Amino acid sequence: MIYITILTILLTFVSFIFDREKTWRGIKKGVKQFLNILPTLLSVIILISIVLYFVSDEVLMEYFGRDAGIFAYFSAGIVGAVAILPGFIAYPLAGILVKSGVSLSVIAVFITTLKMVGVLTIPIEKRYFGLKVALMRNALSFIGALIVGIIMALFLSYL
Amino acid sequence: MTEYLKKYRFDFSVIIAFSIFIIYSLFFQFNPGIDILKNNFWEFLKEMLIALPVMFILIGLFDVWVSKERVQRHIGDSSGVKGVLLVMLLAFVQAGPLYAAFPVVYILKKKGASSSNIFIYLSSFTMAKVPMLTFEIGFLGLEFSLLRLILSIPVFILIGLIMGRYFDKHKGALNEV
Known part of the structure; x- marks a missing residue:
């Protein structure tokens, strides 16, 4: 993230040198868009914070573990689809899950749906694409993630 | 302004309800409330406030150039x-x-x-x-x-x-x- 910030500052600076008026217009446009999405973003992170409070790590293990069999792929997919975790939390968590016996292919489903499917951010996505397209994109991505996980399981067991 | 409030009616209800809940929690030391604020909400808010404004300024510049x-x-x-x-x-x-x-x-x-x-x-x-x-x-x-x-x-x-x-x-x- 830090290099994007540096890049932005640099670009804004360069842009300012070339055309002051244009730069202001661009920044104003950006800020306006940000303010427009802010209420929805805030309400979404509030709801996520509350949901995450009720889901503990032990519960995750029970549904992800080897004992869960093929069911683990679906639960990993569903949890990944609903959860919103930043990478710096998701990867350490995934590492812990692998160490406690969750298979890598189940983790692949979890990581992929976590990133590609955002059930809780559908309200945001809907504002841009409309509900139908947002639902379709999430559904297809979910199926895609399962396919990736299952092919991965085949690879890993023959490797 | 009223149109703005109408468009985000749901969002503002959530934000206001949550704010009241958090103020209540801090005031009466209600632990689940403080937990939700500190461990979850605050972390997400930080991530959002670091990533998004920068993103939107880039977009604005992209738009004009x-x-x-x-x-x-x-x-x-x-x-x-x-x-x-x-x-x-x-x-x-x-x-x-x-x-x-x-x-x-x-x-x-x-x-x-x-x-x-x-x-x-x-x-x-x-x-x-x-x-x-x-x-x-x-x-x-x-x-x-x-x-x-x-x-x-x-x-x-x-x-x-x-x-x-x-x-x-x-x-x-x-x-x-």
Whole structure:
């Protein structure tokens, strides 16, 4: 993230040198868009914070573990689809899950749906694409993630 | 102003209810409330406030500097394989959560990017960002990352193509929010 910030500052600076008026217009446009999405973003992170409070790590293990069999792929997919975790939390968590016996292919489903499917951010996505397209994109991505996980399981067991 | 409040009626209700709950929790030392605030909400808010304003300023600058013709030529309807590769490359070097990609997608589409390319962008954005890959390799191993990437890319290009078709067929439009 830090290099994007540096890049932005640099670009804004360069842009300012070339055309002051244009730069202001661009920044104003950006800020306006940000303010427009802010209420929805805030309400979404509030709801996520509350949901995450009720889901503990032990519960995750029970549904992800080897004992869960093929069911683990679906639960990993569903949890990944609903959860919103930043990478710096998701990867350490995934590492812990692998160490406690969750298979890598189940983790692949979890990581992929976590990133590609955002059930809780559908309200945001809907504002841009409309509900139908947002639902379709999430559904297809979910199926895609399962396919990736299952092919991965085949690879890993023959490797 | 009233229209603004009406559009975000639900969101403002949630925000106000949550604010009251948090003030109540802090005042009466209600632990679950403080937990939700400190461990979850605050972390997300930080991530959001670091990633998004920067993203939106970039988008604003992009909007005023890059012409529609240029975007159209490189990642428009007739850009083919080169367009797909370009849009993936663009996505890989960015950072931030999925919802930060929607405004970028909006501006790309407005400037004439093809529908399938914007969905491929969206997938690539979350699939393989360079900063996140270092994390992934660190915790799950190089073998895992490579395998996941190699398998994900064709699957999500395919999804991008399907979504693009669906989007065009139903005359989908991206809204400015």
